[in-house]
Amino acid sequence: MTLLARQFRVLRASWATWVLAGFALFFAVLAPVTATFMPEILGSLAGGEIPIDVSALPDPTAADAWVQWSSNLNQIIIILVAIVAASTISADIARGSAVPILARPVSRTWYWGSAFLAVTVAVTLITVVSTALMTGVTALLLDVSPTALRTPALATAAWLLFACSLIAVTLLASSLGAPTLGAAAAGVGWFALTALAGLWTASHAWSPTGLLTLEPTWGAAAVTALVTAGMVAAGLAAFRRREI
Amino acid sequence: MIYAAITLAVAQVTLLVVALTVLLRTPTDRLSKGLGRWGWAAVVIVANLIGPILFLTLGRERTGPAAALPAPAGHLIDRFPSTGGAPLRTRALRKSFRDHVVLDGVDLDVPAGSIYGFLGPNGSGKTTALRVIMGFAHADSGTVDLPARADIGHLPDVPAFDPWLSPAGYLRLAARLSGADDVEERVAEALDLSGLRHVRRPIGGLSRGMRQRLGIAQALIHTPQLIILDEPTSALDPIARGEVLDTIAALRGRATVFFSTHSMADVERVCDHAAFLGGGRIIAAGTLTELVGRYGDPHQVTATFHSPDAARTGQLLEDAGFRDVHLTTAGRLDAAFATALEGSR
Numbered sequence: 001m002t003l004l005a006r007q008f009r010v011l012r013a014s015w016a017t018w019v020l021a022g023f024a025l026f027f028a029v030l031a032p033v034t035a036t037f038m039p040e041i042l043g044s045l046a047g048g049e050i051p052i053d054v055s056a057l058p059d060p061t062a063a064d065a066w067v068q069w070s071s072n073l074n075q076i077i078i079i080l081v082a083i084v085a086a087s088t089i090s091a092d093i094a095r096g097s098a099v100p101i102l103a104r105p106v107s108r109t110w111y112w113g114s115a116f117l118a119v120t121v122a123v124t125l126i127t128v129v130s131t132a133l134m135t136g137v138t139a140l141l142l143d144v145s146p147t148a149l150r151t152p153a154l155a156t157a158a159w160l161l162f163a164c165s166l167i168a169v170t171l172l173a174s175s176l177g178a179p180t181l182g183a184a185a186a187g188v189g190w191f192a193l194t195a196l197a198g199l200w201t202a203s204h205a206w207s208p209t210g211l212l213t214l215e216p217t218w219g220a221a222a223v224t225a226l227v228t229a230g231m232v233a234a235g236l237a238a239f240r241r242r243e244i
Numbered sequence: 245m246i247y248a249a250i251t252l253a254v255a256q257v258t259l260l261v262v263a264l265t266v267l268l269r270t271p272t273d274r275l276s277k278g279l280g281r282w283g284w285a286a287v288v289i290v291a292n293l294i295g296p297i298l299f300l301t302l303g304r305e306r307t308g309p310a311a312a313l314p315a316p317a318g319h320l321i322d323r324f325p326s327t328g329g330a331p332l333r334t335r336a337l338r339k340s341f342r343d344h345v346v347l348d349g350v351d352l353d354v355p356a357g358s359i360y361g362f363l364g365p366n367g368s369g370k371t372t373a374l375r376v377i378m379g380f381a382h383a384d385s386g387t388v389d390l391p392a393r394a395d396i397g398h399l400p401d402v403p404a405f406d407p408w409l410s411p412a413g414y415l416r417l418a419a420r421l422s423g424a425d426d427v428e429e430r431v432a433e434a435l436d437l438s439g440l441r442h443v444r445r446p447i448g449g450l451s452r453g454m455r456q457r458l459g460i461a462q463a464l465i466h467t468p469q470l471i472i473l474d475e476p477t478s479a480l481d482p483i484a485r486g487e488v489l490d491t492i493a494a495l496r497g498r499a500t501v502f503f504s505t506h507s508m509a510d511v512e513r514v515c516d517h518a519a520f521l522g523g524g525r526i527i528a529a530g531t532l533t534e535l536v537g538r539y540g541d542p543h544q545v546t547a548t549f550h551s552p553d554a555a556r557t558g559q560l561l562e563d564a565g566f567r568d569v570h571l572t573t574a575g576r577l578d579a580a581f582a583t584a585l586e587g588s589r
Binding site for chain 1: 291294375378380381382392393394396398400402403404405406407408409417418420421422423459462
């Protein structure tokens with residue numbers, strides 16, 4: 001537990017964690033506000049030059065806020081997750097502070113595992129709190145029925161599972177010797193690859209791309225869990241062999 | 245990390261400039277009536293700077309008041325058993341980087357309880373050998389026999405520790421990770437040993453010499469049986485260097501100390517065994533007496549005494565049949581420096 005607590009302190013000391021938390025909370029408020037005032041925003045942008053009948057636009061609903069939040073998670077927050085994950089093992093090795101830790105009776109497996117666990121817990125915590133904030137602001141601005149909450153809850157849980165796979169990819173890159181920015185780039189690359197694969201709609205049912213939609217499937221979740229487990233195993237094996 | 249921060253800062257400023265430019269070029273009648281140009285400018289600036297603001301307010305280093313430490317009841321060295329130490333042995337250790345062979349069949353026998361100097365010029369492979377011994381680098385072939393990790397203390401060549409922790413906080417972490425008991429007492433003793441007892445600021449703000457002393461303290465805090473130090477006296481002032489060497493000398497018979505250095509003076513002062521590394525091989529190894537007897541001039545004598553007339557002493561020695569007499573002023577520079585420093589306080 002001492003090492004796990006240390007990995008949480010590593011995250012607390014990293015600027016990336018605070019930027020992630022700040023952006024997540026900021027977009028949690030912005031998503032429902034944007035959804036609520038979208039007709040006014042469109043009207044303001046169009047002005048008098050483009051004939052848009054704002055009154056003809058449908059009234060904003062909570063679903064619009066969910067969509068906005070989901071796109072914020074997929075387009076901005078996920079990149080910050082990769083940077084946070086890279087700020088653990090890669091940054092620790094680059095700084096030189098991993099050596100005196102690994103000189104102690106600490107297994108490399110537990111060092112890697114505790115870093116993965118700490119990032120996953122931190123990202124989960126930030127995501128759950130910001131999703132709750134988004135839901136609360138949405139409820140203040142728009143009509144939300146309790147049954148409708150299932151959609152954002154499921155979508156966020158699915159996104160978290162995808163984030164786990166991205167954390168595993170980033171830490172795998174760290175294990176293979178990538179520097180901090182390189183490891184973050186690997187995570188972002190994994191997201192870009194998944195987003196590109198998402199253009200092929202048939203892949204949504206049985207690949208991680210299915211977790212980046214508002215209607216995730218169990219098949220996509222199962223495949224992503226398997227891929228994550230594979231990445232974790234590969235990351236552990238690579239880190240055990242890595243020269244530090 | 246600094247490059248990432250600069251890149252993000254440049255991106256942030258670029259986005260801000262672009263957003264403000266778009267705002268300035270937008271006709272006033274197309275802006276929302278509620279806010280106006282200045283209102284939107286404020287929104288753009290606040291939205292753009294929300295990240296840095298959160299970072300500066302929440303993400304800064306928090307040092308806080310240092311927790312009260314008990315006064316050291318004893319000396320950390322006294323925690324080591326009066327007779328102890330674990331041996332270290334390597335056989336046919338070979339390590340190469342592509343075609344460049346760094347270690348070529350290194351055999352080391354470090355006896356338990358000894359203080360063993362590992363000598364070699366810069367770039368001779370001392371640090372690589374220590375990294376292989378510690379398992380941070382993989383040997384191409386060969387074996388290393390050493391005790392379990394919990395019984396090893398290690399100081400890396402560049403001591404880098406969690407920069408956000410205080411020295412006490414890091415020593416606490418080191419002791420806990422090693423499974424030591426009496427953590428707070430050990431931390432107080434280790435701080436006392438390293439002369440960092442009153443240093444409360446984070447490690448990131450310490451000088452290289454202070455980090456070196458912290459590194460030695462963290463290597464000793466769990467009273468290991470084998471202590472591996474990579475250039476423990478580098479970056480230290482003469483007084484701290486003397487203190488570190490005294491600490492190493494005090495461990496004789498209590499633990500095995502294996503340290504790399506290119507300072508012959510350090511080895512002569514504290515070691516009972518030494519090995520010379522050159523060309524990736526152990527050129528010579530043994531006790532200091534054996535090494536001097538084998539490779540030194542047995543007729544060369546070093547003497548220290550007070551003489552009222554140095555010139556006359558030289559003449560007397562030459563008259564008595566001594567050859568190659570070199571007389572220098574008595575006293576050592578580091579001792580003179582210590583006396584001068586003491587006098588200035």
